[in-house]
Amino acid sequence: MSRPQPTYDASPQAPLSEDRYEEDDADRVQIVERLSWTPKQRLAYLVDMVAFEERARRARRLG
Amino acid sequence: MPQFQPEEIFRVLDQHQVEYVVIGGVAATLHGSNLRTGDVDICPARDEANLTRLTKALQEIDARIRTSGVPDGLPFACDAGFLAKVDLLNLVTRYGDFDISFIPAGTGGYDDLKRGVVRVDLDPVIVPVASLEDVIRSKKAAGRPKDLQQIPVLETLLEEIRKRG
Numbered sequence: 001m002s003r004p005q006p007t008y009d010a011s012p013q014a015p016l017s018e019d020r021y022e023e024d025d026a027d028r029v030q031i032v033e034r035l036s037w038t039p040k041q042r043l044a045y046l047v048d049m050v051a052f053e054e055r056a057r058r059a060r061r062l063g
Numbered sequence: 064m065p066q067f068q069p070e071e072i073f074r075v076l077d078q079h080q081v082e083y084v085v086i087g088g089v090a091a092t093l094h095g096s097n098l099r100t101g102d103v104d105i106c107p108a109r110d111e112a113n114l115t116r117l118t119k120a121l122q123e124i125d126a127r128i129r130t131s132g133v134p135d136g137l138p139f140a141c142d143a144g145f146l147a148k149v150d151l152l153n154l155v156t157r158y159g160d161f162d163i164s165f166i167p168a169g170t171g172g173y174d175d176l177k178r179g180v181v182r183v184d185l186d187p188v189i190v191p192v193a194s195l196e197d198v199i200r201s202k203k204a205a206g207r208p209k210d211l212q213q214i215p216v217l218e219t220l221l222e223e224i225r226k227r228g
Contacts, residue, residue: 027216030097031223039093039183043069046092050067050101 064134067159069103070185072124075158077188079120082108084176085192086167086201091213093183094195096220098213102160106193108173109165114143117163124156169204170197195221 034042069089076083085093088100107117118141127136136155139145146152152163166172179194193201199217202210 024215024219027097028219028223031095031216031220034095034097035223035227037095040185042092042095043089043185046089046100047067047069049099053099054064054066 065155065157065159067101069159070188071158072103072156072161073185073188073190075120075123076105076117077190079116079123081116081120082113082173083117083191084173084180085190086164086176086198087162090193090198091195091217091220093190093192094181094198094220095224096213096217098216102162104162104164104167106164106167106170106173106176109147111143111147114146117146118143121154121156124158124161126154126156126161129153129155129160167201168206169201195224 037045083105085104086106087104088098089103091098092100107113121141126141128139129136150165154161154163167176170176176193176197177191179197180191181194183190183192195217199214199221202213202217
């Protein structure tokens with residue numbers, strides 16, 4: 001099984017929705033996707049996300 | 064800042080035969096949560112033999128007390144006697160931030176959490192993870208805003224897991 005390719009929202013914060021239901025739906029879609037992954041893939045995605053954020057933070061500091 | 068490598072922390076704990084349960088955000092991630100976390104939280108057994116094994120694991124990963132303004136952390140007396148006296152340790156290690164909680168909020172500690180433990184295969188290491196119900200119970204009891212904000216997502220996850228039987 002191939003590892004899921006991470007996709008990131010590079011904006012500083014997730015967009016705020018006036019409709020809480022939209023946020024709930026977005027979370028549910030992401031959760032359903034993750035439930036199709038293995039625990040190892042879920043952890044790898046988190047590690048990639050943290051590394052990506054750290055690189056972005058360093059780039060902002062240098063910029 | 065050390066790169067976040069939770070699997071390396073689990074590998075070292077396993078190598079030293081530490082008895083523990085993964086709790087908090089990484090436990091939620093392993094269950095399928097989409098919430099972001101940047102540290103590993105565990106609840107270890109508190110008997111002296113386990114504390115001695117934990118001490119050896121902490122030494123191997125260069126654990127130091129995490130504190131703001133000191134990126135490399137502060138050294139501490141890493142022995143079983145010290146671990147027996149503390150309830151919570153926030154550490155920085157060569158594999159990233161690592162928190163130890165002997166009595167997580169809303170739980171009775173290791174013996175309580177191990178009843179619902181789920182063994183997760185992170186090949187080559189099998190990791191003991193707190194049940195999602197226990198993760199939610201603890202976050203509700205902790206009551207911090209950041210924990211409470213996560214509850215709706217974790218309950219959605221629990222609902223989806225239950226749908227799948």
